[in-house]
Amino acid sequence: MKPRTELFILALGLILVCPAVSRYDPNWKSLDSRPLPQWYDDAKFGIFLHWGVYSVPSYLGAWFWEEWQESHNKDIIEFMRKNYRPDFTYADFAADFTAEFYNPDQWADIFKAAGARYVVLTSKHHEGFCNWPSKVSFNWNSMDVGPKRDLVGDLAAALRKKSIHVGLYHSLFEFFHPLFLQDQANNFATQDFVRSKTLPELYELVNWYKPDVIWSDGDWMVQDTYWNSTHFLAWLYNDSPVKDTVVTNDRWGNTTTCLHGGFLTCTDRYTPKVLVKRKFENANTMDKYYWAYRRDITLSDVHTMDELTEMLITTVSCGGNLLLNVGPTKDGRIVPIFEERLRQMGQWLGVNGEAIYETKPWRYQNDTYNPYVWYTSKKSTNGTTVYALLLEWPDNDLLLQSPQTTSNTKVTLLGYNGDLKWKAKSPTGMVINIPTIPFNKMPSQWAWTFKLENLLNQ
Structure with a gap:
């Protein structure tokens, strides 16, 4: 046994070495005082996946059931009349949610090739169908009906093999769940749905799959107190198996969106194009109009690579991450046009990723002279490097008004060998001499990055 003096000194040393955990x-x-885990800010680019029973009709999106039974959308009513028997119900679609071609390793290969650092799968959308064998969703989950497999668990395992962070979307409410409708009829004075469905699902997802992103939705009808959001998040941040790595969004009640949470989403397809002081995410879609796969999509409905690179560049320049959605088919495929766009995004990031990953917003987001130029920056032991990302290739020399040069300023084009010539412009700015590069020798096809080093007052 140690003398009391030695024990006191040892205890004091442990306190000094191991400060109290917040x-x-x-x-x-x-x-809101919790620091955002660094991995998320560094990641910049993720993939969103809307996949569920609505992928069977694959017509007019993930709100198919509500649009049919509640909003009485005439197009859906006519679609059902022409193609299904009169007594067909939404639940009948589940048997055809087969996922027979679902290959999670193949998906993970595509997402890795795309340059995505995280993937967010819809574990459950507003229809209530769980893509995992939830104990609180009997016969309305992917193990009991349809795929007969754990879609969440299989994808999580495949993503981790590729060192991609796992994220899960979860809808707090369900269109037609009896307990939710009962709580709603009681003006949300009761919480039977939350206690028996919402919270047990969230605890299952965290404890079983240990996601690094919890992407909440379906909150807008009622305040966060009905959902017990703050109590769940306190557990998530304090005691859950992912307490040190998990990030959350802002959709935890109708008074929290764009105000509270780990990062802000504000609205779908949130593209502020100005600096946002808090971390935000632009959840956007490959399909210009819908989140879920639809069979009647046309080529003109799919964002071009010019549009997608602009989406990523302007988002990151203003301090956000891009979460780009693709909708898989009912049988588990990423359709070729979506796969092509994702692989093209990876090709672009293979050249220009230095100007995207691990960057910070610069003091200017858009050039004060050239609206087609957006800036990011990255600090190192040698100072701050500024990246000027061009959405259009200049016809002649490139004028940049925002940077202030020094005699040591160095300019390079990512993917192109050699320093570029430049000259200072009075009173501020610079003119970069653009080399003549054959089209087949261009470092990228859609947007280009000039790396600026040793600027004044970086």
Whole structure:
């Protein structure tokens, strides 16, 4: 046994070496004080996947059931009349959610090739169908009906083999669940649905799959107190198996969106194009109009690579991440046009990723002279490097108004060998001499990055 003096000194040393770990209280002031895990800010680019029973009709998106039974969309009513028997119900679609071609390793290969650092799968959308064998969703989950497999677990395992962060979307409410409709009829004075369905699902997802992103949705009808959001998040940040790595969004109640949470989503397809002080995410779609796969999509409905690179560049320049959605088919395929776009995005990032990953917004987002130029920056031991990303290749020399040069300023084009000539412009700015490059020798096809080093007051 050690003398008391030695024990006291040892205890004091442990306190000094191991400071108390912060714990978060179930209120927004405390929860919002949690630092955002660095991996998420560095990642910049992720893939969103909307996949569920709505992928069977694959017509007019993930709100098919609500549009049919509640909003009485005439197009859907006519679609059902022409193609299905009169007594067909939405639940009958589930048997055809077969996923027979679902190959999670193949998906992970595509997402890795795309340059995605994280993937967010819809574990459950507003229809209530769970893509995992939930114990609180009997006969309305992917193990009991349809695929007869754990879609969430299989993809999570495949993504981790590729060192891609796993994220899960989860809808707090369900269109037609009896307990939710009962709570709604009681003006949300009761919480039977939350206690028996919403929270048990969230705890299952975290404890079983250990996701690094919880992407909440379906919150807009009622305040966060109905959902017990702050209590769940306090557990998530304090005691869950992912407490040190998990990030969350802002959709935890109708008074929290764009105000509280780990990162802000504000609205679907949020593209501010100005600097946002808090971390945000632009959840956007490959299909210009819908989140889920639809069989009647046309080529003109799919964003071009010029549009997608602009989406990524302007988002990152303003401090955000891009979460780009693709909708798989009911049988588990990423259709070729979506796969092509994703692989093209990876090709572009293979050249220009230095200007995207691990960057920070610069003091200018858009050039003060050239609206087709957006900036990012990256600090190192040698100072700050600024990246000027061009959405259009210049016909002649490139004028940049925002950078201030020094005699040591160095300019290079990512993917092109050699320094570029430039000259200072009075009173500020620079003119970069653009080399003549044959089209087949261009470093990338859609957007280009000039790397600027040793600027004044970087």
